[in-house]
Amino acid sequence: MTFNKNITLRNLKPAFIALAAFQLCLTACKKNEPEATVYEPRPVTSSSSKFISKIYEYLPAPGQFINEGLGTPEAAETLVGKANEGLVSLGGYGGYLIFGFDHSIANAEGADIGIYGNPLTGVNMEWSEPAIVMVMQDLNGNGLPDDGPWFELAGSEYHKTETIKNYKITYYNPKNTTDDIRWTDNQGKEGYVLRNNFHRKQYYPLWIKNQEELSFTGTLLKNTLNDGSIITNKPFEWGYADNGSEDFKALMASKGSAYNSLDISWAVDDKGKKVQLSHIDFVKVYTGQNSNGNPYDPDRTNPRARFLGEISSEIGGAIDLSLHLKK
Numbered sequence: 001m002t003f004n005k006n007i008t009l010r011n012l013k014p015a016f017i018a019l020a021a022f023q024l025c026l027t028a029c030k031k032n033e034p035e036a037t038v039y040e041p042r043p044v045t046s047s048s049s050k051f052i053s054k055i056y057e058y059l060p061a062p063g064q065f066i067n068e069g070l071g072t073p074e075a076a077e078t079l080v081g082k083a084n085e086g087l088v089s090l091g092g093y094g095g096y097l098i099f100g101f102d103h104s105i106a107n108a109e110g111a112d113i114g115i116y117g118n119p120l121t122g123v124n125m126e127w128s129e130p131a132i133v134m135v136m137q138d139l140n141g142n143g144l145p146d147d148g149p150w151f152e153l154a155g156s157e158y159h160k161t162e163t164i165k166n167y168k169i170t171y172y173n174p175k176n177t178t179d180d181i182r183w184t185d186n187q188g189k190e191g192y193v194l195r196n197n198f199h200r201k202q203y204y205p206l207w208i209k210n211q212e213e214l215s216f217t218g219t220l221l222k223n224t225l226n227d228g229s230i231i232t233n234k235p236f237e238w239g240y241a242d243n244g245s246e247d248f249k250a251l252m253a254s255k256g257s258a259y260n261s262l263d264i265s266w267a268v269d270d271k272g273k274k275v276q277l278s279h280i281d282f283v284k285v286y287t288g289q290n291s292n293g294n295p296y297d298p299d300r301t302n303p304r305a306r307f308l309g310e311i312s313s314e315i316g317g318a319i320d321l322s323l324h325l326k327k
Contacts, residue, residue: 039137039138039139039279040141041103041104041106041278041279041281042102042103042104042138042281043103043104044103044106044322044323045103048101048102048103048320048323049081049101049102049323050101050319050320050323050324051080051081051082051083051101051317051318051319052079052080052081052083052099052100052101052317052318053080053081053100053101053102054080054099054100054102055076055077055079055080055097055098055099056098056099056100056144056145056282057096057097057098057145058073058076058088058096058097058098059095059096059205059208060089060090060091060095060096060205060312061090061091061092061093061094061095061169061171061193061214061216061287061312062091062092062171062173062181062193062203062204062205062214063089063090063091063092063095063193063203063309063310063312064195064196064198064199064203064309064310064312065089065091065199065312066089066091066202066203066204066205067201067202067203067205067206068199068201070086070087070088070089070314071088071089071091071205072207073207075087075088075089076088076097079099079315079316079317079318082317083114083116083259083316083317083318083319084116084257084259084316084317085316085317086316086317087117087118087314087315087316088314088315088316089312089313089314090131090285090286090287090312090313090314090315091203091205091287091310091312092171092183092193092287092290092310092311092312093169093216093220093287093288093289093290093291093311094169094215094216094217094218094286094287095216095286095287095312095313096216096284096285096286096287097284097285097286097315098145098282098283098284099282099283099318100145100281100282100283101281101320103320104137104138104279104280104281105264105279105280105281105320105322106278106279106322107263107264107265107277107278107279107280108322110261110263110321111261111262111263111321112262112263112264112320112321112322113133113261113262113264113283113318113319113320113321114259114260114261114262114318114319114321114324115131115133115241115242115259115260115262115283115285115315115317115318116257116258116259116260116315116316116317116318116319117129117131117241117242117243117259117260117313117314117315117316118242118314118316119235119242119243119244119248120244121235121244121248121249121252124228124230124232125230125232126232126233126234126235126244127232127233127244127308128224128233128234128235128236128242128243128244128245129233129242129243129287129289129311129312129313129314130221130235130236130240130241130242130243130288130289130313131240131241131242131243131285131286131287131288131313131315132152132153132155132218132219132221132240132285132286132288133152133153133155133239133240133241133262133283133284133285134150134151134152134153134283134284134285134286135150135151135153135264135267135277135280135282135283135284136148136149136150136151136280136281136282136283136284137277137279137280137281137282138281138282145281145282145284149269149270150284151267151268151269151275151277152219152267152268153239153262153263153264153266153267154239154266154267154268154272155236155237155238155239155240155266156236156237156238156239156240157221157222157236157237157239157240158219158239158268158272159272160222162222163219163220163221163222164187164219164220165219165272166186166217167185167186167187167217167218167219167220168185168186168215168216168217169183169184169185169186169215169216169290170183170184170185170213170214170215171183171193171204171213171214171215172184172212172213173204173211173212173213173214174204175204175211176202177200177201177202178195179195180192180193180194180195180300181193181195181203181204183290185290191290191292191297191298192292192300193292193310194292194294194300194305194306194309194310195306196306196307196309197306198309199309216286218286218288219288220288220289220290221236221240221288221289222289223289223290223291223311224236224289225291225293225294225295225311226295227295227296231293231295231304231307231308233289233291233293233311235248239262239266240260240288241260241262241285241313241315242260242313242314242315243260245260247260247261248260259318259319261321264277264279264280267280283318285313285315286313287311287312287313288313289311290311291310291311292305292309292310292311293307293308293309293310293311294306294308
């Protein structure tokens with residue numbers, strides 16, 4: 001068989017050119033691709049504080065304390081640099097606070113984060129307003145909680161059948177100071193955040209951009225409201241903020257003040273699968289129950305229906321327990 005050099009070269013030249021161009025493109029593309037991010041925790045130094053160093057976002061749900069006192073952005077900022085000296089209200093279900101520290105919090109042995117609240121723990125006088133806690137790593141290193149995903153610290157109720165995952169609620173602004181605040185959810189239900197005579201002003205947060213409606217998505221905890229001579233809201237066993245659990249009561253008895261202890265090792269992803277986190281950088285806390293403090297719900301006419309107002313978690317600051325407990 002005769003090999004025709006001229007025909008072969010003439011036919012193959014375009015192919016060689018295309019192949020060379022493709023290889024050059026691959027080389028250039030690889031150079032332009034960002035390198036894989038390696039997470040680098042921010043170290044603890046001699047000047048590190050055990051307290052919150054920055055509030056990144058405060059977005060409460062409608063509630064009786066919102067737009068006054070402990071329901072304002074200014075109240076949230078008072079949690080920086082100290083703890084157990086003030087409170088901020090998160091409003092009804094889903095309302096949240098995002099904060100961080102001046103260093104990464106290590107996932108050490110035992111509890112890692114302490115969060116202060118104001119649960120009442122007297123016998124037959126319990127009033128807890130449990131808040132769910134989530135954490136995030138600063139993977140891109142820009143100092144902002146924009147990395148995603150958030151990981152929930154799965155408390156005692158996480159795996160129970162009464163707990164609803166991927167719950168979504170939407171509140172509608174009545175734009176007046178007389179009507180109750182209506183809500184709907186993705187379970188086909190609707191209800192109201194009830195007004196009371198103790199707080200006669202707007203319950204919908206006035207400083208946020210969307211003044212029509214406000215939505216939150218998360219894990220919904222079962223209601224623990226009980227009627228009686230004193231209406232109570234019982235605590236959960238462990239794993240929530242503003243929760244009068246046994247460990248909270250023990251700490252209060254021994255120290256005279258208390259926080260709820262949270263362990264980074266409890267972190268799970270949005271499928272409920274445990275994740276291993278060596279450190280975290282951001283913390284999100286949100287009201288975990290959707291309840292009016294009204295044991296007669298949906299009856300809004302009972303004289304006691306509006307005594308207490310909605311379940312709205314209050315946060316009094318947070319601490320890095322490794323620094324707090326350091327000898």
